[in-house]
Amino acid sequence: MSVDPEFETLVKLYYQDLYRFGFSLTRNEADACDLTQETFYIWANKGHQLKDLGKVKGWLFTTLHREFLQMSRRQERFTDEPISDVVQDFPQVSADVVNRIDAQTMLKVLGQIDEGYRAPLVLYYSEDLSYKEIADVLEIPLGTVQSRIARGKMHLFQLLTETNHSSCQSK
Amino acid sequence: MNTSEAKERLVLYRGSIDDADPQFEEALAHARRDPELAEWVREQRKSYDTIRSKLREIEPPSDLAEKIIRKRPIPFRRGWTQILKLAAAIIISASITAVSLKLWQRESHRLVQGKEIVVKGEVLDMTCYIAYNMSGPEHAGCARDCIKRGLPVGIKATDGKVYLLVGTNWRRRESLNSQLAEYAAKTVTIRGKETMRDGFAQLQVEEIRKS
Numbered sequence A: 001m002s003v004d005p006e007f008e009t010l011v012k013l014y015y016q017d018l019y020r021f022g023f024s025l026t027r028n029e030a031d032a033c034d035l036t037q038e039t040f041y042i043w044a045n046k047g048h049q050l051k052d053l054g055k056v057k058g059w060l061f062t063t064l065h066r067e068f069l070q071m072s073r074r075q076e077r078f079t080d081e082p083i084s085d086v087v088q089d090f091p092q093v094s095a096d097v098v099n100r101i102d103a104q105t106m107l108k109v110l111g112q113i114d115e116g117y118r119a120p121l122v123l124y125y126s127e128d129l130s131y132k133e134i135a136d137v138l139e140i141p142l143g144t145v146q147s148r149i150a151r152g153k154m155h156l157f158q159l160l161t162e163t164n165h166s167s168c169q170s171k
Numbered sequence B: 001m002n003t004s005e006a007k008e009r010l011v012l013y014r015g016s017i018d019d020a021d022p023q024f025e026e027a028l029a030h031a032r033r034d035p036e037l038a039e040w041v042r043e044q045r046k047s048y049d050t051i052r053s054k055l056r057e058i059e060p061p062s063d064l065a066e067k068i069i070r071k072r073p074i075p076f077r078r079g080w081t082q083i084l085k086l087a088a089a090i091i092i093s094a095s096i097t098a099v100s101l102k103l104w105q106r107e108s109h110r111l112v113q114g115k116e117i118v119v120k121g122e123v124l125d126m127t128c129y130i131a132y133n134m135s136g137p138e139h140a141g142c143a144r145d146c147i148k149r150g151l152p153v154g155i156k157a158t159d160g161k162v163y164l165l166v167g168t169n170w171r172r173r174e175s176l177n178s179q180l181a182e183y184a185a186k187t188v189t190i191r192g193k194e195t196m197r198d199g200f201a202q203l204q205v206e207e208i209r210k211s
Helices: A005-026 A029-047 A053-070 A084-090 A097-098 A103-111 A115-126 A131-138 A142-170 B002-008 B022-033 B035-055 B066-069 B080-107 B126-132 B137-149 B174-184
Strands: B115-125 B153-157 B163-168 B186-196 B200-210
Touching: A005 A029, A005 A053, A005 A115, A005 B066, A029 A053, A029 A084, A029 B066, A029 B174, A053 A115, A053 A131, A097 A142, A097 B035, A103 A142, A103 B035, A115 A131, A115 A142, A115 B035, A131 A142, A131 B174, B002 B022, B002 B035, B022 B035, B115 B126, B115 B137, B115 B200, B126 B137, B126 B163, B137 B174, B153 B174, B163 B174, B163 B186, B174 B200
Parallel strands: B163 B200
Antiparallel strands: B115 B153, B115 B186, B153 B163, B186 B200
């Protein structure tokens, strides 16, 4: 079967970003590969329905996230606290502390954060998406996205601090 | 805006990505006046950049792109206008066949109607099959949608011969498409009368059996 060059270009452009997002959600290479493949498969079937081609990236991320939610078949309830409550307890983590942590540990730490916070957090850190775009990808309100990112970020910083302490103690 | 309120906003600030976002404007102006807050923002951004670069170190398996492109079947991009035109062409062609057959039968009652045959084979969405050669389990979802939408349905016999299916099951009062949609890309056995027109085979369905 011949390969659609547009499809090939699209795959090469976004498969790494999608895989990264899938991997941070599932923490499993095979599942992340499946999610990425499935996302492009759905694109091949339904991508023609997208009128605004400028929204391809968002469409792909939304699709992958939907597939992930279907895969996990559960959507937990989250408390969406106001950002002001979060900031009061916000731990500072210096770039030096983060630098001491390798990518695998970072993923492990991220994996300890609830999925509802993890997905917006990963999009916040790894993709150049605006808050509105992140809200569109995850299909949740803008305020909820910002609250979850702030909350998730606080949790991440706490975990990074703990990880850093325990690695210092073990030396 | 005081420093604490500015921090509430800036905890989400990522630098250049968010520069155009008006929600940070006032808080950033405040940070320009408050050196301590400015230092806090710098530290936040540094840790943001470091976490971002760590996360972007994650690489997919080297063969993933190739797998997606080569190993998964890549259905065509469908233009529904084109498909509907094609469907219309098939339906018109089938209707002409049916009307011609009726007229022919009226003129000559002694002529025997189509021969009754039993065909076992795969249920096809004729539009995709004829236009794009799409069939088989990989195409089942699309075929089911097309058949449900009322596009022409056919059967590909085990010997490779393809029949356009026509008729209604009056006993079940269901259209052929609604009966066959669930069997898209699956094997069924159909009993019916075969008719031919200019090499185009159609099967007037009498009975559908799961195979």
